[in-house]
Amino acid sequence: xxxxxxxxxxxxxxxxxxxxxxxxxxxxxxxxxxxxxxxxxxxxxxxxxxxxxxx
Amino acid sequence: xxxxxxxxxxxxxxxxxxxxxxxxxxxxxxxxxxxxxxxxxxxxxxxxxxxxxxxxxxxxxxxxxxxxxxxxxxxxxxxxxxxxxxxxxxxxxxxxxxxxxxxxxxxxxxxxxxxxxxxxxxxxxxxxxxxxxxxxxxxxxxxxxxxxxxxxxxxxxxxxxxxxxxxxxxxxxxxxxxxxxxxxxxxxxxxxxxxxxxxxxxxxxxxxxxxxxxxxxxxxxxxxxxxxxxxxxxxxxxxxxxxxxxxxxxxxxxxxxxxxxxxxxxxxxxxxxxxxxxxxxxxxxxxxxxxxxxxxxxxxxxxxxxxxxxxxxxxxxxxxxxxxxxxxxxxxxxxxxxxxxxxxxxxxxxxxxxxxxxxxxxxxxxxxxxxxxxxxxxxxxxxxxxxxxxxxxxxxxxxxxxxxxxxxxxxxxxxxxxxxxxxxxxxxxxxxxxxxxxxxxxxxxxxxxxxxxxxxx
Numbered sequence: 275x276x277x278x279x280x281x282x283x284x285x286x287x288x289x290x291x292x293x294x295x296x297x298x299x300x301x302x303x304x305x306x307x308x309x310x311x312x313x314x315x316x317x318x319x320x321x322x323x324x325x326x327x328x329x
Numbered sequence: 330x331x332x333x334x335x336x337x338x339x340x341x342x343x344x345x346x347x348x349x350x351x352x353x354x355x356x357x358x359x360x361x362x363x364x365x366x367x368x369x370x371x372x373x374x375x376x377x378x379x380x381x382x383x384x385x386x387x388x389x390x391x392x393x394x395x396x397x398x399x400x401x402x403x404x405x406x407x408x409x410x411x412x413x414x415x416x417x418x419x420x421x422x423x424x425x426x427x428x429x430x431x432x433x434x435x436x437x438x439x440x441x442x443x444x445x446x447x448x449x450x451x452x453x454x455x456x457x458x459x460x461x462x463x464x465x466x467x468x469x470x471x472x473x474x475x476x477x478x479x480x481x482x483x484x485x486x487x488x489x490x491x492x493x494x495x496x497x498x499x500x501x502x503x504x505x506x507x508x509x510x511x512x513x514x515x516x517x518x519x520x521x522x523x524x525x526x527x528x529x530x531x532x533x534x535x536x537x538x539x540x541x542x543x544x545x546x547x548x549x550x551x552x553x554x555x556x557x558x559x560x561x562x563x564x565x566x567x568x569x570x571x572x573x574x575x576x577x578x579x580x581x582x583x584x585x586x587x588x589x590x591x592x593x594x595x596x597x598x599x600x601x602x603x604x605x606x607x608x609x610x611x612x613x614x615x616x617x618x619x620x621x622x623x624x625x626x627x628x629x630x631x632x633x634x635x636x637x638x639x640x641x642x643x644x645x646x647x648x649x650x651x652x653x654x655x656x657x658x659x660x661x662x663x664x665x666x667x668x669x670x671x672x673x674x675x676x677x678x679x680x681x682x683x684x685x686x687x688x689x690x691x692x693x694x695x696x697x698x699x700x701x702x703x704x705x706x707x708x709x710x711x712x713x714x715x716x717x718x719x720x721x722x723x724x725x726x727x728x729x730x731x732x733x734x735x736x737x738x739x740x741x742x743x744x745x746x747x748x749x750x751x752x753x754x755x756x757x758x759x760x761x762x763x764x765x766x767x768x769x770x771x772x773x774x775x776x777x778x779x780x781x782x783x784x785x786x
Contacts, residue, residue, distance in 0.1 A: 298348055305354035308537060309361060309493070316499030317629075320622040327612075327619035327675065 336539075338421030343543035349478040349551070351541055356471030356490035358538035359426055362531040363433060363467040364497015366406075367625075369399045369456070371505045375518035379447060382518065390449055398457045400720075405461025407717030410469045413462075414710025415570055417470055418703070422542050425470035430535035433463030437528025445521045467535070468494065468713070472693045473706030477545050480702070481554045483694040484644070488636030491690040495629035501527075567701030568769065573708045578699050578769060581762045583715045586692050588759035589651055590719035592659065592752045593685025595727030596678065600624055606741040607666040607674070620675060627679040628686040635687025636694060644695040645766055651684040652760035659753035663746040689716075699769065726751060 334340060343349075376395050380386045417425040439455030442448075471490050479486035508526055512519030573579050596603070601617040612620070639647040658677045665673040692712065697705045727748050734744040 298346070302348060302350055305351050305541060309354045309357040312500050313357075313361060313493070313496050316496060316501075316503065317626065319503040320499045320626055324619040324622040324626070326615040327623065327671075329616070 333427075336420075336424040336427050338423070338544060341421055341423040341542060341544050342546055343549075345546075347543055349545075352471075352475060352478050352543065353486065353489045355426075355538040355542040356475055357493040358534055358541075359429065359467045359471055360490050360493030361497045361500060362535050363429070363464045364494040365501035365527070365531065366399070366402055366460075366464055367495075367498035368501035368505060369402070371502050372520060372523075375509060375520050376444070376452075379444060379518055379520065382516065388447075394449065398453055401453055401457030402461035402464060403720050404717055405458055406464040406468060407714050407720075409462040409465030410710035410713040411465075412710075413466055414469055414707030415704070417466070417710070418473065418570075418707050421544055422470045422474040423539055425466050426535065426539045426542060429463045429467035429470060430532050430539060431463075432459050433467060433535065434528045434532030436460030436463055437524045437531065441521045441524035441528065444524060465710070465713070469706050469710045471538070471542065472709055473702070473704075474542060474544055476693060476697050476702055476705055479551075480556070481551050482637070482640045483697050484639040484691055485633075485637040487693040488633045488690040491636070491693075492629050492632040492686075494689075495625065495632050495686050499625055499629070567703035568708075570704045570707035570711060573700045573704070574711055576769060578766060579708070579712070581766055582692065582695060582699070583712055584762040585648055585695075585759055585766075586688060586712060587715035587719045587722070588755050588762070589648070589655075589685065589688035590716055591723040591726065592655060592756055592759075593682055593688070593723070594719055595723035595725075595748070595752070597624060597628070597682065597685070598724050599727050599731075600678070603745055604674070607663075607745065608669065608671055609742060611669070611671065620678075623675065623679060624682045627683040631683025631686035632690035635684065636690035639691045639694060644691055644698055645763060647687065647691055648695070648763040649760060651688055652756045652763060655681055655684055656753040656756040656760070659749045659756065663743075663749050666742065666745075699766075 373392055373395050377385050377389055377392050380389050385391075413425070436455045436459035439459060440452050441455070443451030443453075443455055472487050475486040475490055476483045505523060505527065508523040509519040512522035568576075600621045601614075604620045605612050605614070605617050635647055635651075658681050662674060662677040662681075665677060693705060693709050696708050696712065700708050727745075730748045730751065731744045734747055735741060739747075
């Protein structure tokens, strides 16, 4: 006979699954691209304009 | 409100798998957006021809009137950073960043309404007041979070974010021009539509920062990191913002920031006419714009370079370099102008402006060294009143001394010499203030602070 109280015992929480390294790399790549691409575009625009100074 | 509960500090605590390298992009999303403020001048001319279109009509706003929009925004940046700094520390960065996005994006929409109805009060309220509050909240909100995530490299971390403020103008300036060209019609400059689109774009971009920012768990520190006691003036505890402003160290740092910014901001505002007047006939309007662009790049790169360097050589040494090298450059650059050496002149100003940007980016880490981590955002907010002060002082010094010199018969090419020498003098005063920085005397704090303040020696 099983112990009836065993059904009401809270289940031990499962240890958190480690986030796959690949998923983190993707997140990092997306986050940095979102800010890096506009910034690189802006720097390029300024750089092009700056060339006038040396022409 | 349960709908907005995701903004609570408790809901933004990082789990054990979170990478701290996701926080700088969140901070950059905010700073790249609010950095748009430095590019507001691209709207000046179109706004001054909103009715006349091809030229200013009598009922159009004057350029001097439009100039108030930027000035009010910068004043509200300083005021809101000082007033809301303590609130930010209490509610966490996510809520403050959200408030910043609402104010900044919403400010654009109200400003658009002001342009559409040609009511200057609405333009001033939208971009100047509401947008300015968004600037202040956005400027300080990611800084203390980054310092908490990167206790091993606080200078580099805050430098990355504050670099975004310098870089924001580089994106906003060409973007604004492109949007105005797209929306321009024979009867409209396209500013209203540009404001609407930019407000929406910036709100969405800032929300990326809101959703991705996290605060570290209590007691978290980087793996394997041991706090270093190598730098003599670093404290291991924290001082409240209210206490910090009663210390001479706070006011010395206030002077340090104010003098460093005063020296740079006046030159930035006058860069284009200055190089044309110092090299008459040799520098075209296009080349002068290129010079301004180079200074913007130097401003941005300097923010990251100098603040990162400060993690290795210490904040005081970096500021000592700003003041000594800056004073030497300000004293000698006019001579390169007289000698007709454009390359040396440009190089001198590139270094000067890199140090101007570096001063902004290194100050949060300096504050953290002096007053600890807990309320660094609130203390930083109060210190930014030095920026507002310098924002008035710098341009006034450059413009009025130049006008005075010209009125007294000095040639335009030489009219900046006196100003540069005064700037050099200001930097020497800044050097003395920085030199007088010393560790906090822990005896001056009441029990609540004294328990946490220990000076590493």
